[in-house]
Amino acid sequence: MKASPVLAVDNLSTWFDTEQGALKAVDEVSFQLDAGDTLGIVGESGCGKTVLSLSIMRLVPTPPGRYVSGQIALNGLDLLSLSEREMRKVRGKAISMIFQEPMTSLNPVFRIGDQISETIRLHQGCNRSESHHKSIEMLRLVGIELPEKRIKDYPHQLSGGMRQRVMIAMALACHPQLMLADEPTTALDVTIQAQILALINDLKRAMGTSVILITHDLGVIAENAQQVAIMYAGKFVEYSDVKDLFSLPLHPYTKGLLHSIPRIEGDYCRDKRLPIIPGVVPELSRLPEGCRFHDRCPDVLPICRNVEPALIGQGFPKRYVRCWKYQ
Amino acid sequence: MNTPLLTVHELHKYFPLQGGFFTSSKEKCLAVQDVSLSLHKGETLGIVGESGCGKTTLARMIAHIEKPTAGEIRYNGQDIFKFDKKQLKAYRRKAQFIFQDPYASLNPRLTAGTIIAEPFIIHRRNLAQDIDTDLENIMKMVGLSKDQERRYPHEFSGGQRQRIGIARAIALRPEIIIADEPVSALDVSVQAQILNLMKDLQDEFNLTYIFISHDMGVIRFISDRIAVMYRGRIVEMASNQQLFENPQHPYTRILLSAVPRL
Numbered sequence: 001m002k003a004s005p006v007l008a009v010d011n012l013s014t015w016f017d018t019e020q021g022a023l024k025a026v027d028e029v030s031f032q033l034d035a036g037d038t039l040g041i042v043g044e045s046g047c048g049k050t051v052l053s054l055s056i057m058r059l060v061p062t063p064p065g066r067y068v069s070g071q072i073a074l075n076g077l078d079l080l081s082l083s084e085r086e087m088r089k090v091r092g093k094a095i096s097m098i099f100q101e102p103m104t105s106l107n108p109v110f111r112i113g114d115q116i117s118e119t120i121r122l123h124q125g126c127n128r129s130e131s132h133h134k135s136i137e138m139l140r141l142v143g144i145e146l147p148e149k150r151i152k153d154y155p156h157q158l159s160g161g162m163r164q165r166v167m168i169a170m171a172l173a174c175h176p177q178l179m180l181a182d183e184p185t186t187a188l189d190v191t192i193q194a195q196i197l198a199l200i201n202d203l204k205r206a207m208g209t210s211v212i213l214i215t216h217d218l219g220v221i222a223e224n225a226q227q228v229a230i231m232y233a234g235k236f237v238e239y240s241d242v243k244d245l246f247s248l249p250l251h252p253y254t255k256g257l258l259h260s261i262p263r264i265e266g267d268y269c270r271d272k273r274l275p276i277i278p279g280v281v282p283e284l285s286r287l288p289e290g291c292r293f294h295d296r297c298p299d300v301l302p303i304c305r306n307v308e309p310a311l312i313g314q315g316f317p318k319r320y321v322r323c324w325k326y327q
Numbered sequence: 328m329n330t331p332l333l334t335v336h337e338l339h340k341y342f343p344l345q346g347g348f349f350t351s352s353k354e355k356c357l358a359v360q361d362v363s364l365s366l367h368k369g370e371t372l373g374i375v376g377e378s379g380c381g382k383t384t385l386a387r388m389i390a391h392i393e394k395p396t397a398g399e400i401r402y403n404g405q406d407i408f409k410f411d412k413k414q415l416k417a418y419r420r421k422a423q424f425i426f427q428d429p430y431a432s433l434n435p436r437l438t439a440g441t442i443i444a445e446p447f448i449i450h451r452r453n454l455a456q457d458i459d460t461d462l463e464n465i466m467k468m469v470g471l472s473k474d475q476e477r478r479y480p481h482e483f484s485g486g487q488r489q490r491i492g493i494a495r496a497i498a499l500r501p502e503i504i505i506a507d508e509p510v511s512a513l514d515v516s517v518q519a520q521i522l523n524l525m526k527d528l529q530d531e532f533n534l535t536y537i538f539i540s541h542d543m544g545v546i547r548f549i550s551d552r553i554a555v556m557y558r559g560r561i562v563e564m565a566s567n568q569q570l571f572e573n574p575q576h577p578y579t580r581i582l583l584s585a586v587p588r589l
């Protein structure tokens with residue numbers, strides 16, 4: 001028997017009202033995430049992946065943002081219907097988030113220990129000395145040496161990788177059911193990136209936390225996620241098991257993305273050029289008619305220019321693609 | 328083999344640390360230590376390493392933005408730090424820089440056309456008509472259209488801004504282009520377009536590139552030879568094929584194994 005999903009997002013749309021009209025940052029997004037799984041969300045800048053994660057945290061500023069439609073259910077609890085007060089109890093406890101830039105997301109004027117124990121005191125109702133000990137435990141867990149000493153450090157005294165470890169310690173301090181990681185390793189060097197991703201995976205396994213991993217790096221997804229969603233201009237264009245996606249990408253955008261990455265395997269040839277996706281991502285306020293990718297698509301059909309395709313299942317379990325070629 | 332275009336010989340750069348107002352500090356940051364390399368016309372030398380390894384400091388010295396503590400850089404056999412004013416101006420024309428952040432490196436108050444044409448104005452004041460046709464040619468070469476010349480940097484996307492940066496760098500037909508992480512701030516699909524553009528321009532003008540990146544995939548794609556830097560030193564220097572197929576230094580192996588595989 002399959003357990004019910006930890007997170008179920010159904011037909012979620014988050015728009016922003018601007019002078020140019022409604023900006024459809026997240027448009028009709030649906031997915032389910034099982035306990036202990038990692039869902040990777042991939043897309044280029046401005047595709048709506050960060051707004052999607054902020055929507056799940058209910059951190060989209062309203063106005064100008066607007067939850068136009070849909071439901072976000074965390075273990076059956078409808079997050080969009082909660083009051084701000086109730087939501088504050090969910091954030092940091094049931095759902096936590098780590099951001100791309102650990103320097104700007106830690107408070108520079110407080111010691112890291114105080115920042116971690118604040119979360120613990122707030123959600124677990126323990127006193128200062130208990131939370132202090134738990135903070136030291138968390139720092140030890142994320143691989144920071146001499147945590148008793150480090151706990152008194154300010155963020156600027158730590159390197160980028162260490163700061164990201166502190167962010168992870170804070171995010172996992174209350175054993176959340178869901179952790180949102182928005183480009184957690186983009187600002188880090190590759191060797192540190194590998195360490196941080198390994199750490200997230202270990203802790204995820206130990207605590208049974210589900211993770212949404214947002215990134216533009218398909219390599220990171222290949223090694224760290226079970227499911228993957230490709231986002232383009234506010235919509236999911238492909239959803240798949242990670243293995244299937246890389247062995248058989250279906251959507252022309254997914255194929256284009258995969259081909260345009262320079263690989264370290266294969267031969268070097270000076271005359272080689274990368275296959276490119278022509279053109280640029282459309283502006284969200286001026287989306288084209290029909291499929292949002294049609295004017296860059298190598299396989300464009302007449303219908304693509306007029307009618308938007310739906311996200312359709314492809315026979316495999318959990319495999320969906322939004323493209324007329326497969327309907 | 329013919330003589331190299333540029334040679335770097337035992338280059339060192341130290342920055343003083345925590346120097347007080349009256350006290351001189353004894354502690355130093357050894358940004359670049361004992362770096363030697365040579366560069367031949369038309370080749371691409373990739374420099375790879377993690378943040379703080381000294382790759383940007385090295386590039387800035389080659390571009391004559393920063394002076395070394397010791398060592399020399401020779402361009403066509405002449406020490407660039409002993410150039411007189413006129414020679415230096417000529418060198419600046421021959422060695423151009425492309426910056427990492429296309430958002431921070433373009434003057435927001437100038438139009439794209441002015442930014443690209445500025446090198447012409449600085450290096451030869453006459454020929455107003457000439458500039459106009461040159462400008463059009465160069466914009467076309469980097470994939471911009473002439474009617475975009477009146478727009479300001481904020482009206483362009485990241486990829487287009489990097490095209491402006493490249494246009495400005497190639498405007499004076501330089502020999503050497505020093506590109507410091509030119510595609511790191513760009514999305515993958517845009518990155519591919521810019522990398523292809525840089526290769527096309529290299530073919531057309533027989534450009535010599537010093538290409539700095541932390542991304543092994545990008546380095547593999549663009550470089551003929553590669554220098555791996557770690558803590559201010561070059562720890563391995565090899566041809567592209569050799570480095571990726573038979574890495575020698577343990578650090579190179581660590582770097583390669585840390586890259587997530589698709």
